Amino acid sequence: MSSQDRSHEDRHEVAGGKRSKRRSRGRRIKSVDAPEDNLSFEDYAADRLWSFLCAQLATALAAYVVMFAGDAWLHGELFTRLTLVCATPVLPMAAALALAARKDSGMRSSLAALVFIAALETGIVLHGLHWQRSALIVLPAFVLIPLMFSPVLQRGWDFPLAAMLALTGPLALLAIRRLPGDTQIGIMLSMFFALASSFVTNHFARRAKRKSFRLEHQLRAFADIDDLTQLPRRRRVFELGRRILQRSERAGQPFSVLYIDADHFKSVNDRFGHDAGDRALRLIAHHIQDSMRSSDVAGRFGGEEFVALLPGTDQIDAARVAERLRKRIEDIRQFEVTLTISVGVAQHIRGEQIDRVIRRADGALLHAKGGGRNRVVIAGRPAGDDAAPAQPAHETQTAQAPLAKAPHEEPGIEPFSREWQPD
Numbered sequence: 001m002s003s004q005d006r007s008h009e010d011r012h013e014v015a016g017g018k019r020s021k022r023r024s025r026g027r028r029i030k031s032v033d034a035p036e037d038n039l040s041f042e043d044y045a046a047d048r049l050w051s052f053l054c055a056q057l058a059t060a061l062a063a064y065v066v067m068f069a070g071d072a073w074l075h076g077e078l079f080t081r082l083t084l085v086c087a088t089p090v091l092p093m094a095a096a097l098a099l100a101a102r103k104d105s106g107m108r109s110s111l112a113a114l115v116f117i118a119a120l121e122t123g124i125v126l127h128g129l130h131w132q133r134s135a136l137i138v139l140p141a142f143v144l145i146p147l148m149f150s151p152v153l154q155r156g157w158d159f160p161l162a163a164m165l166a167l168t169g170p171l172a173l174l175a176i177r178r179l180p181g182d183t184q185i186g187i188m189l190s191m192f193f194a195l196a197s198s199f200v201t202n203h204f205a206r207r208a209k210r211k212s213f214r215l216e217h218q219l220r221a222f223a224d225i226d227d228l229t230q231l232p233r234r235r236r237v238f239e240l241g242r243r244i245l246q247r248s249e250r251a252g253q254p255f256s257v258l259y260i261d262a263d264h265f266k267s268v269n270d271r272f273g274h275d276a277g278d279r280a281l282r283l284i285a286h287h288i289q290d291s292m293r294s295s296d297v298a299g300r301f302g303g304e305e306f307v308a309l310l311p312g313t314d315q316i317d318a319a320r321v322a323e324r325l326r327k328r329i330e331d332i333r334q335f336e337v338t339l340t341i342s343v344g345v346a347q348h349i350r351g352e353q354i355d356r357v358i359r360r361a362d363g364a365l366l367h368a369k370g371g372g373r374n375r376v377v378i379a380g381r382p383a384g385d386d387a388a389p390a391q392p393a394h395e396t397q398t399a400q401a402p403l404a405k406a407p408h409e410e411p412g413i414e415p416f417s418r419e420w421q422p423d
Contacts, residue, residue: 045213046107049209056152062094096119099112117149118165121165132333142169146193163195163199229284231288233299238355241358257308257310257343258318259305259358342377347379376411
């Protein structure tokens, strides 16, 4: 598939990923990682169960307020000092809920849940000591606490601590109130079954979430990595390109794009077969990878087309990188025909979207194809407003205009593509 016969829609699909370098058995390996790929299982589980945890905390807080306010109203003790003492656990519970509700709180969500459980246990004990003659009235609340939080506390250490806190409430009531022996045994048995059920629920919920964690990683790798070249696919490249562009604009650094296409690639497939074509694509991908820095991103856009994102690089340095890559590909001697590439280079203009930058690089690539192939062409910058609205690729000046200066050209702005001439 060449640049000319690629559809307009395919030309502008998006992708992203972050490539890192690491060494394994003496060979350099490059992988693609998105931010979500770097999450630990604990952070992954916390992120997936965040809304569930917030709902559990809010439900428990509402239940305690209803229980407390209802008993205060029934006993006519709405504003007594003991009633206010029983109401004090509402404050740390509300604060813990507010902390857990912060989406970026991470491990603090587990800590907030533990603080919430401790305050809730304290409130239930105070409620039982003040208003109830029998501890059996508040026993259901003690039983429900570990059962409620067993599916959502998945860090390994947080649920055991929550279970210990849930056990302190009934033990405190048994220590303070002298209850009949059979009542004490009933309370302890109830808590034992509640804790046992909670640990079983937590174990299987954790195992199921781990399986989901592994499957998501596998599916993401399958969807985002091209199996032939081991480069990120189009969607991942564009997604990461947006993030790189934002960082470059914030730091005031240049950002350039290379659009790479293998010349006359169809002839390789026709003359030597598709296996040879696949081998050629792997060689090109290998040389592209070796030409990139660890901060750069290269991906396959489909067929024999590749895109490289070069943060911190202006169009001149990017053209030098492209020229070195072009020579490396030209020097490959594994085929009876000379394998060459054409490269379009475009530098990001402040306020310009990533699809616009890649589209201009694509226009420069088409110019290189029309100029005889096996060359590097730098895309011109649009005259006038840097953030001018994007136009369809077939209407851009870079793909159609001659190599001449426009009368209205602003200083420092090159509105037309030009072939790169090495120093």
